[in-house]
Amino acid sequence: MLNRITRKISFQILRSKILSYPKFEERILLTPTEIDRASKILKPYHDYYITHVSRADMAMSLELAAFVYALCVKKELKNLLDLGSGFSSFVYRLYASTHSGVQVVSVDDDAQWLEKTRMYLRDQNLSDTRLITLEQFLAERYPDSIVYCTISTL
Numbered sequence: 001m002l003n004r005i006t007r008k009i010s011f012q013i014l015r016s017k018i019l020s021y022p023k024f025e026e027r028i029l030l031t032p033t034e035i036d037r038a039s040k041i042l043k044p045y046h047d048y049y050i051t052h053v054s055r056a057d058m059a060m061s062l063e064l065a066a067f068v069y070a071l072c073v074k075k076e077l078k079n080l081l082d083l084g085s086g087f088s089s090f091v092y093r094l095y096a097s098t099h100s101g102v103q104v105v106s107v108d109d110d111a112q113w114l115e116k117t118r119m120y121l122r123d124q125n126l127s128d129t130r131l132i133t134l135e136q137f138l139a140e141r142y143p144d145s146i147v148y149c150t151i152s153t154l
Helices: 002-016 020-026 032-052 062-075 087-098 112-122 134-139
Strands: 079-083 103-108 131-133
Touching: 032 062, 032 087, 032 112, 062 087, 087 103, 087 112, 103 112, 103 134, 112 131, 131 134
Parallel strands: 079 103, 103 131
Antiparallel strands: none
């Protein structure tokens, strides 16, 4: 699974002509075992999500979700900004539910989709706080810098 993620990242770097940042890979140091462990945790939730909540082509892939979850665990991340709500909101909040002091904010430009995400989080007995619209987010004081990374599911 790690090889598939690495290939997708490499493809995006080549396609967008972004130069590779070698320290990024050195600092992440995720092992295939860590990603596989995360995948096993998330798989039943992901299967349900793409069957009952959203289409598979619109949802975060299981591979990316496992990578993100494993990264959160490995780096003990505390402040998470989720740009675009959905399965990613679940992944971050599942992590937060088992790690103290984690704060998650999910931002989406679609208030109806935020409400659908809220209902899914409640169904899973996870926190549904800090699900906000883009307008609400922009009205707040937000970080000086946000790095946004997208990985294609092509």
